[in-house]
Amino acid sequence: MPTSFKAILATEEDGKAVARMTEISAGDLPSEGVLIDVAYSGLNYKDGLALNGNLGKVMRSLPMVPGIDLSGTVRESSDPRFVPGDEVVVTGWGLSETEWGGYSQQARVKADFLVKLPAGLDLRQAMAIGTAGFTAMLCVMALEDHGVRKDKPILVTGAAGGVGSVATAILAAGGYQVAASTGRAETHDYLKALGATEILDRSELAQAGRPVDKERWSGVVDTVGSQTLATAIAQVARHGSVAACGLAGGNDLPTTVLPFILRGVNLLGIDSVYCQEEPRGRAWARLAAELPKDKLDSMTDVIPFDELMARSKLILKGQVRGRTVVDLGA
């Protein structure tokens, strides 16, 4: 009899997507790919959407195991690049969209999606970083590729969330001044401990202002979108850049072309899912080297697999601070 293991399986019931903890076996997994003993996964905003009725139609087909990222150890591989015992990380590549994801004690994942665990990180730290932290580093790299300066602060919006917390810590470690925007007063000390030099209440950025306003920021990491992003763009200094990666506050963008044509502001779109091999490897190597481990620990909460469904409801309400790691073995 095949050995079964715990997984969250999303299925369609009465026209609705329902995600439930269940038992499956390796034979139920997709047939193609490397078989991995999953040690940890993460809880990201997109996971909250998938687990709670597949909001935004994150999962394109059902049944599916959700979970947009995972870390673990190779159990079986017919691909010469990986052998049993290799420790690997997967983020993006359509996990929990078109590919079965990480909320399963075993997963079979296409070899092209796997990154060898970067030196200097263990499997738990890799998922403490996870998709959110990887995205934060892609934002920082995009700003730097566009010559971001250090003479004014970099604004991070949704700063107490996963992407925002890692972005704050990396930027501070890199010698940038960081202005952290948050809606939660109780996170101010936390954000200062991560290295924020200035804290803004997010209501300040949620107000529509002039399309080109006082130059406050040399760059922006935006996880919120909507009016917050529009206000941030209006406040960027000449030739500064905005890395836009999220929509926690909405997917609209009520702005004009003026900041782009009068100030030369760069709006940089960040897609972590289909990030190619070279920048992917560079981002992970930088995360391993530059993200201070004590700060990573301070922003991370590790929960057992059984608590995931309950915690996933909180991330949709903006009530999860920093990063949540899901321990698949606990």
Ligand SMILES: NC(=O)c1ccc[n+]([C@@H]2O[C@H](COP(=O)([O-])OP(=O)(O)OC[C@H]3O[C@@H](n4cnc5c(N)ncnc54)[C@H](OP(=O)(O)O)[C@@H]3O)[C@@H](O)[C@H]2O)c1
């Ligand atoms: N482009 C990509 O490849 C990529 C990758 C990863 C994530 N993302 C996106 O990035 C965003 C952040 O992801 P995450 O995993 O960091 O999520 P998260 O942990 O839930 O953080 C989002 C933060 O946004 C703020 N926020 C929530 N609702 C808001 C609202 N209505 N108005 C203004 N601010 C609000 C909150 O921060 P405060 O409490 O500090 O205000 C919250 O903690 C999501 O939209 C996610 O889909 C995109």
